[in-house]
Amino acid sequence: MNNTEPFLNYSRYLNNKYGCTAYRVSIDGGFSCPNRGEERENPGCTYCSSYGARSAYIGETENDIKNQIDRNLKILTSRYDAKVFMLYFQAYSSTWAPVDQLKAMYDYSLSLGNFKELIVSTRPDCLSEEVCELLASYKTDQFDVWVELGLQSSSDDTLERINRGHTRDQFESAFTMLRSFGLKIAVHLIFGLPGEDHRTMMETVRYTAALRPDGVKLHNLHIPDHTEMFDELAAGEMAIPSSAGHVRYIADAIERFHSETIIMRLTTDTPRNRHSVPGYMLDKTIIYNRVREELLRRGTKQGVFF
Ligand code: SF4
Numbered sequence: 209m210n211n212t213e214p215f216l217n218y219s220r221y222l223n224n225k226y227g228c229t230a231y232r233v234s235i236d237g238g239f240s241c242p243n244r245g246e247e248r249e250n251p252g253c254t255y256c257s258s259y260g261a262r263s264a265y266i267g268e269t270e271n272d273i274k275n276q277i278d279r280n281l282k283i284l285t286s287r288y289d290a291k292v293f294m295l296y297f298q299a300y301s302s303t304w305a306p307v308d309q310l311k312a313m314y315d316y317s318l319s320l321g322n323f324k325e326l327i328v329s330t331r332p333d334c335l336s337e338e339v340c341e342l343l344a345s346y347k348t349d350q351f352d353v354w355v356e357l358g359l360q361s362s363s364d365d366t367l368e369r370i371n372r373g374h375t376r377d378q379f380e381s382a383f384t385m386l387r388s389f390g391l392k393i394a395v396h397l398i399f400g401l402p403g404e405d406h407r408t409m410m411e412t413v414r415y416t417a418a419l420r421p422d423g424v425k426l427h428n429l430h431i432p433d434h435t436e437m438f439d440e441l442a443a444g445e446m447a448i449p450s451s452a453g454h455v456r457y458i459a460d461a462i463e464r465f466h467s468e469t470i471i472m473r474l475t476t477d478t479p480r481n482r483h484s485v486p487g488y489m490l491d492k493t494i495i496y497n498r499v500r501e502e503l504l505r506r507g508t509k510q511g512v513f514f
Pocket of ligand 1: 242243244252255301331358
């Protein structure tokens, strides 16, 4: 953070680290998650779409890892003249497989490009000592390994209502285990979940902040159609925060996170063709500027209420 920037933004962190913009190469390793079943056949979390957070860069039908990586590298290079890349297993729960299969998948994928980091997105119930040990084996002084861990809410009532399939205690055990292996951890939270208000959301923020994650991804609630939550919304059983409300939640959250926790995301980044509710799409740059302006207007910054 510097004097003009009220929070530690991910792009700035990467720029400082690599001396230029670094890009994530997002892939779908073909995993599922315990909540969806082996063939991705169950509904899972009540907001889960059939894409399981798969990136638009991958395309909706491409499953071959090499093709995904080649395509992604090509797009990033031609569109942004990208030079620094991080391999990101984004879709579903990318540690939900036997360790030997995981190793084969990570080794092969890492061999397909010159990657500076390995980033793996997963759930608290898809981590074991063996998996953490494997992930830690890729770590060197020059090569970071990050695990992105979904929590979404620290309220067990909310976790049950959205059918997350894990509790806060399970999350905390997974977090502690990752820490003990020296892995970097980014926690995913969602603001605006059904039954939650400002108090419960800030309770989640306080709880997460106290664990001192290396990074956090803060999402606005996005509800794809054909999901249970979409039906809940249509039945008037819940509401979605406005974009102004989301800016307030984000600014309030940033004030509560430690100044060294990297704020990696402020909005959900769903491809437009998968977008259902809310009817507006929160533009990353606009939200970034609004949050920045809000903190400057308040005269506060990240960490003041940590
Ligand atoms: S953990 Fe992720 S992939 Fe699994 S059901 Fe929930 S949102 Fe879907």
